[in-house]
Amino acid sequence: MACKHGLALVMAAGASRRFGHEDKRMAKVGGMSLLARSWRNAAAGFGQALLAAKPGDDLGLLDLDNITPESVYYCQQPQLGLGSNIAQAVDYIHQHFAADSFDFLAVVLADMPLIKVATLETLAAAGAVDKIVRPSWQGRPGHPVLFGRQFWPQLRQLQGDQGGVGVLQANPQSVQEIALEDAAVCWDIDTPEALQQAEKQVAKNS
Template sequence: MPTVPALILAAGFGNRFGSDKRRATLADGRTLLAASLARAQAVFDQVHLVLRPEDDPAALGLPPDCSIILCEDAGQGMGHSLAAGARVLAAGEGEAIAVLLGDMPWIAESSLRALIAKAAPCRIVFPVHHDERGHPVLFGRDFWSELQTLTGDEGARRVLRAHASAWVAVGVDDPGVLRDVDSPEALEQ
């Protein structure tokens, strides 16, 4: 299997949710962010969380030994968070970075493994469920330098658009690749 570190983007403010959704409690008592982290840790050998400098990992329900990357300019958008994470991970090993969102704990482990199996330095791999592109997106090492320069709130859309020929869509029977939490009601579904 390719070496693929995971990068969970969790430095946003979740304005549509109405409060800090990362702290929202799931039925099993874990925070949304802790559940997303646990899912990634079940599959990836390396998992890194991008947080804001003022975040208290314990208050977010995170274990004390998790790897945290702080993004000083997180308030300027997801692109800044992704760039901060990519800059740190570029110094390490790996054929691709799996970019996950901190509000998506329901992705099946089998889906994550299927994506990892397709990862390569020259590919951008993502899941597709019922003809809809989902998360996470795995960016091969060839694209890491571009990820490091992202800004604003568009995330990696610019990189995706520029490299459509590198796309590898992996069909999955997993609605979890589409299910994020934008409202308190989304936790109850």
């Protein structure tokens, strides 16, 4: 059962330039959009989720399970990059939730929709206020990364497009890496070719 002490932050405000002109978030794999899959799995794996969306996104068009206006933060300057978007979202969480509402924040990338719910539950079980938890597959570090509440002030200082890597580098003693058998923790779908491979994988497993 998913731990209730964590919040999944589903990052879906990027430009996705490598994917072309199509809105990558709405590209289908196994009959469901990348974003819908990522949102569904994040909510199931962590118990509660917040979507970091683009200004002007229509929730009806995004077609996400159990989404409410309270479950969405619209990034004010999404063009500044992933790190900046994380900082904006964490600042929003700081302002709108009680300080001790969550022990950790799981930064979930919307273009990694094939991660198993069981994998997310394993990571959630390891989450804690004073730890950074990261999955790996065959020695390769993956996502999502869980940042304990102790590190949120550092997340709020992020800038640019490097995500939370700077926080991991600044706190190596607090990082717990969990080796998993789920290759999807290292599989982001950022090109049409990668989408085709993902579709084949879903068809193979169905």
